[in-house]
Amino acid sequence: MSVVRANTYFLVALTGAITFLIFWFAQDENWRRPSAAWPETILYGIAIFSVILLVQGLMLKRKDEIFSEGSKVRILLACIALLAWSLLVHTLGFVVGSVLAFTLMAFYVAKVEKKVSPEAAVDMTKGKAGFWLVMIWVEILILYYVFSEVLLVPLPEGLFF
Amino acid sequence: MDLMLQGLIGILTFNTLFLVVIGTVIGLVIGTIPGLTATMALALLVPFTFVMDPLDGLVMLGAVYTASMYGGAFTAILINTPGTPGAIATMLDGHPMAAKGEAERAIIGATVASVFGGVVGFIALLFLAPVLSLFALKFGPPEYFWVAVLGLALIAGLSTGSVIKGLLGGAIGMLMGTIGISPVGGEARFLFGTPQLQGGVELIVALIGLFAVPEYIRLMATAERVVKFDGESKSASFIKTAKEVLLKPINIIRSSIIGVIIGLIPGAGNNVAGLLAYSEAKRASKHPEEFGNGSMDGLIASESSNNAAVPGSMVPLLTLGVPGSPPAAVLFGALMMHGLTPGTRLFTESGVLTYGFIFSLGLAALALLPVGVIFGRLIYRSVTKVPLGFLIPSIAMMTILGAYSMRNSMTDVFIMVGVGIFGYIMRNFGVSPATIALGLILGPIAEQGFAQAMLIGSSYDYPFLVLLQSPLSMTLAVIVAITLAGPFVMKAVKAKKAKKANSKNAVKE
Numbered sequence: 001m002s003v004v005r006a007n008t009y010f011l012v013a014l015t016g017a018i019t020f021l022i023f024w025f026a027q028d029e030n031w032r033r034p035s036a037a038w039p040e041t042i043l044y045g046i047a048i049f050s051v052i053l054l055v056q057g058l059m060l061k062r063k064d065e066i067f068s069e070g071s072k073v074r075i076l077l078a079c080i081a082l083l084a085w086s087l088l089v090h091t092l093g094f095v096v097g098s099v100l101a102f103t104l105m106a107f108y109v110a111k112v113e114k115k116v117s118p119e120a121a122v123d124m125t126k127g128k129a130g131f132w133l134v135m136i137w138v139e140i141l142i143l144y145y146v147f148s149e150v151l152l153v154p155l156p157e158g159l160f161f
Numbered sequence: 162m163d164l165m166l167q168g169l170i171g172i173l174t175f176n177t178l179f180l181v182v183i184g185t186v187i188g189l190v191i192g193t194i195p196g197l198t199a200t201m202a203l204a205l206l207v208p209f210t211f212v213m214d215p216l217d218g219l220v221m222l223g224a225v226y227t228a229s230m231y232g233g234a235f236t237a238i239l240i241n242t243p244g245t246p247g248a249i250a251t252m253l254d255g256h257p258m259a260a261k262g263e264a265e266r267a268i269i270g271a272t273v274a275s276v277f278g279g280v281v282g283f284i285a286l287l288f289l290a291p292v293l294s295l296f297a298l299k300f301g302p303p304e305y306f307w308v309a310v311l312g313l314a315l316i317a318g319l320s321t322g323s324v325i326k327g328l329l330g331g332a333i334g335m336l337m338g339t340i341g342i343s344p345v346g347g348e349a350r351f352l353f354g355t356p357q358l359q360g361g362v363e364l365i366v367a368l369i370g371l372f373a374v375p376e377y378i379r380l381m382a383t384a385e386r387v388v389k390f391d392g393e394s395k396s397a398s399f400i401k402t403a404k405e406v407l408l409k410p411i412n413i414i415r416s417s418i419i420g421v422i423i424g425l426i427p428g429a430g431n432n433v434a435g436l437l438a439y440s441e442a443k444r445a446s447k448h449p450e451e452f453g454n455g456s457m458d459g460l461i462a463s464e465s466s467n468n469a470a471v472p473g474s475m476v477p478l479l480t481l482g483v484p485g486s487p488p489a490a491v492l493f494g495a496l497m498m499h500g501l502t503p504g505t506r507l508f509t510e511s512g513v514l515t516y517g518f519i520f521s522l523g524l525a526a527l528a529l530l531p532v533g534v535i536f537g538r539l540i541y542r543s544v545t546k547v548p549l550g551f552l553i554p555s556i557a558m559m560t561i562l563g564a565y566s567m568r569n570s571m572t573d574v575f576i577m578v579g580v581g582i583f584g585y586i587m588r589n590f591g592v593s594p595a596t597i598a599l600g601l602i603l604g605p606i607a608e609q610g611f612a613q614a615m616l617i618g619s620s621y622d623y624p625f626l627v628l629l630q631s632p633l634s635m636t637l638a639v640i641v642a643i644t645l646a647g648p649f650v651m652k653a654v655k656a657k658k659a660k661k662a663n664s665k666n667a668v669k670e
Contacts, residue, residue, distance in 0.1 A: 008590045009323070015590070016329050023336055026351050034616065035346030038608040039339045042332050049329040056325065066589045070382030078381035079582050082374065082557055086574045089561060098561075102554045109384065110550035116384040122548050132550070139555070143562065151197070151205060153566045 004072070008064045009057030016050030074112065081105060093158035098140050106132060164508070165287070168516025172524065177220050181521060184224025185528045189536050191225070192232020193244050194559065197566065198365065199229035200487040207495050215499035216514055220521035222495055226488050227279060227525035228532075230471050234271040234464060235537055238264060239388055239544050240556065242373040246364060246432035247470070249598055250439035250463035252372065257455035259388040264545075266397035268537035270457055271464045272529060273406040274413060278465030279526025281417035282424065282472030286479075287519050290508075293473075294480035297425040302617060303628045306610030307637035308426065309603040312433050314644040315440040316596050323591060330592040334600020335607075337362050337580075344605060345612040357572040366564045366573045367580050367601055371594040373563075374581020377556045380549070388545055399534060405457060412442050412458055413465050420466030424473020427483055432602055434473075438466030444647060468529075472522050478503055479515065 024043055027036065067075055081101070088097030107129070113121040122128065147153045171177075191202040202225050210218025233245030238255035251271060258267040285293060300308075316324075316331040340351045341361025352358045380386070406413065416438035423434035442462035443452045452459045475492075477483040482503040484490035496503055496518075501511045508515055544552070564577035584594040611628075618627030629635050 009326075011590045012326050012329060012587075012592060015587070016333075019333055019336065023351060026353060028348070028350075031343075031348045031350065032346045034612045035343035035348045035350065037615075038612065039336065039350060042335050042339065042604075045332045046329060046336065049325055049332060052325050053323075053329065056323070064591065069379050070384065072382075074382045074384070075378055075585075078378040079585075081381075082377070082560070082578050082581070085557060086561055086571070086578055089565075089574070090571050098558055102558060105554040105557065106550045109381070109553050110548070112384045113549050120386075120549070122550065135551070136554075140558070143558070147562065147566060151201065151566070154569060155562075156565070156571060 003068065004066050005063040006066050007057050007060075007062065008066065009053045009060060009062075011066075013050045013053035013057060016046050016053065020046045020050065089156050089158065091158050093160040094155035095140055095144050096160040097156075097158065099136060102136050102140065103133065106136060164512030165516045167513045168518075169520050171216055171513055171517040172220060172520050177217060177521070178524070180217055180221045181224045181524050181528050182532060184221040185228040185525055185532045186536070188225040188228025188230075188525075189232040189235075189532065192229035193235045193540065194563065197563070198245070198487075199226050200491055201566075202229055203488055203491040203495070207491060207498065210495060211498070215501075216517045218499060219495065219514070219518040220524075222492060223518055223521040224525035224528065226492065227468070227471050227522055228529060231272075231275045231279075231464070231468055231529055231533060234275070235268070235540050238267045238271065239541060240373070241376045241387075243368060246368060246602065247435050247467035248463070249368070249372075249432060249595060249602075250435040251460060251467075253439065253453050253463075253595060254456045254459035256387075257453070258457075258460070261455055263397065263455065264388055264541050265538065266402050266457075267460060268541060269397055269399055269402040269534060270406050270460050272533040272537060273403045274416075274461040274464035275468040275533070276526055276530050277407070277413050278417045278420055278468035279471065279529065280523060281414070281465070282421050282469035283519070283523035283526055285421045285469075286472040286475055286522065287516075290476050290480050293421075293425055293476045296422075297427070297477045297481070297483075299631070299633050300426050301631070302610045302613035303630065303634040304610070304637060305426070306607055306614055306628060307634055307641060308423070308433070308437075309607035309610060311637065311641050311644060312436055312440075312599065312603045313607065314641055315436055316599055326590070326592045327596040330587060330594075330596035331600035334597035334602075335604030336600075337367065337597070338601045338604035339608070344609045345616075355572070357570065360568065362576060362580070362601065363567045363573055364601060365567050366577045368598060369560050369563050370577040370580030371584040371598050373556060373560045374578070375585040375588055375594065377553065377560065378581075378585050380553050380556070384549060386545065386549065386552075388541075406461055409458060409461060412445070413461050415445070416442060416462040416466040417469040420469025421473040423466070424470030425476050427477055427486070432467070433606075434470040435463040435467040436599060436602075438462040440644070444644065468526065472519075472526075475519070475522065479507055479519075480504070 020043055023039065027039065085097070085101040088101050091097070110122055110124055144155060148155050187202065191197045191199065203222055206222060206225060210222060230245060230247055233243050233248035234251045234255065236242045236244040237248040237252035238259050241252055241256040243249045243252050255267045255271060258264065313331060316327045341349070341359055343350055349359055419438040419441060420434045423437060439459055439462045442458050443449045446452065446458055474486050474489050478489045478493060484493040493503060501507060501514060560577060561574055564574045565571065567573055584597065587597065588594055614627050615624050618624030621627065629638055
């Protein structure tokens with residue numbers, strides 16, 4: 001996997017500039033002074049820090065390694081998986097959505113772990129896979145019961161439950 | 162004194178002690194799970210105490226509250242995610258200790274420091290409540306503003322590498338804190354066409370995003386654990402670690418006192434206490450460079466102060482009838498339900514019950530020692546033995562559940578995912594998520610204090626001078642100035658000394 005290097009001072013300055021622009025134009029001129037003063041002050045602070053970081057970036061010209069922990073594909077996959085899981089829970093309901101997402105992720109991680117650190121990984125037999133499936137259902141149903149029945153938090157129902 | 166003794170005798174029964182242990186276990190479980198809060202646990206338990214003897218009910222609620230504050234340390238140490246906002250500073254050194262194979266030492270250290278802090282807070286509540294309540298009354302908007310600024314000064318200490326990056330992170334956190342209804346003017350700010358954002362970014366939701374999501378992404382990307390339980394992990398002796406903690410008396414006493422003082426201030430809470438005590442411990446340490454890399458001093462400061470803040474927060478509640486935090490508000494309701502009216506006459510009219518409740522907080526603090534160590538070791542072994550294929554999806558599911566359960570809202574889940582991915586990216590760019598969290602926690606406190614102070618001072622020619630009007634606000638402003646200037650002065654002094662030493666060496670040669 002290729003190493004990505006970048007000037008992080010520039011990147012943080014860019015993030016600050018984008019944040020500044022998004023929030024600056026989202027301000028409403030009808031806000032009264034007590035409500036407008038605080039965010040405005042913070043935005044000025046963000047602008048100043050971004051400029052300082054930009055100057056620091058120009059002076060240092062240092063490039064740091066970014067996203068260096070593990071596989072970049074799996075970083076992206078992790079972000080997509082979390083978003084997809086949330087959408088599944090929203091549309092299918094907590095139990096059905098979670099069982100689907102949990103099962104896919106569990107077996108995918110087990111497969112990856114087998115490649116990355118075979119000594120620590122689980123040897124997945126048919127019996128073990130069956131046991132895992134049962135345990136996934138048990139864990140999700142226990143959490144569903146605790147949250148919806150004991151803690152009285154009505155979990156998303158979606159199409160199913 | 163008679164009432165105090167009767168209160169003590171009242172709770173020394175098998176039934177009450179059993180309830181303390183049960184309450185402690187419930188509190189630990191609640192505190193361990195990010196997204197489940199002490200407020201939620203107390204609110205759910207209050208109806209169960211209807212059928213109980215008033216003292217038993219209050220004892221159980223007190224134990225749950227105390228233990229839930231401490232339970233947040235476990236996840237902070239083991240999976241780099243604070244179970245409660247008060248455990249943010251615990252995470253900064255607790256997790257690096259666990260990563261070095263010293264998870265047990267960190268858990269025992271956190272437990273001993275929590276017990277010490279809890280006992281100090283209990284003693285302060287028992288003997289100094291009326292005096293402390295007068296002190297709490299001195300805190301007005303200018304003082305709140307300075308306390309928040311003092312906390313924000315910590316950003317420089319939390320930044321790894323560039324201080325400016327840390328300050329920008331803090332400012333972004335503060336900006337996130339302005340989303341929703343303005344606390345002073347009442348206008349809806351930065352909704353971006355999403356009415357659900359009127360309630361603002363819920364703190365716990367953002368914390369789950371900032372700390373748990375990056376850890377989940379890192380685990381998924383590497384498919385390797387940071388905290389292991391194998392031949393390389395060092396098992397820690399309880400006595401040795403307890404001695405190590407207690408042999409740092411200045412740090413633990415100072416942090417506990419900070420916890421009590423911050424606990425007294427309604428609205429400040431134990432998250433601010435932990436961060437301030439951490440900052441002070443770092444400033445006073447001979448080895449500040451060790452902070453953030455697994456320093457026992459950092460862990461002690463955070464845990465002793467956030468647990469001392471729990472009894473501290475009871476002072477304004479019991480003496481003035483002012484609930485200073487959401488859990489205290491629930492306890493306020495519970496006290497009223499059992500026929501106790503918090504306020505000045507509480508100690509004389511219902512002294513036995515009130516002192517019984519106070520003693521139960523002390524007992525709960527002590528109960529943390531056996532229950533916490535056993536529970537902590539159990540969680541450590543479980544977390545490290547669960548197959549990775551099970552652990553990663555479990556963390557992902559808990560982030561979704563935790564975020565959703567705050568307000569039963571899927572919007573919060575999507576906010577959590579967004580904040581989490583943003584936090585991960587920022588971490589890679591060298592901005593510590595802790596600085597963003599700090600801005601989010603302290604920004605609204607600072608804004609409210611500042612705006613209210615300006616309204617108070619609007620009749621003056623220079624309204625901002627109201628920020629320096631009282632001796633207490635002036636003292637706080639001086640502490641802020643010292644905190645901010647301190648590192649630069651120390652750096653300059655060190656550089657001067659090094660220069661002198663170099664020139665002397667050159668002359669000798």
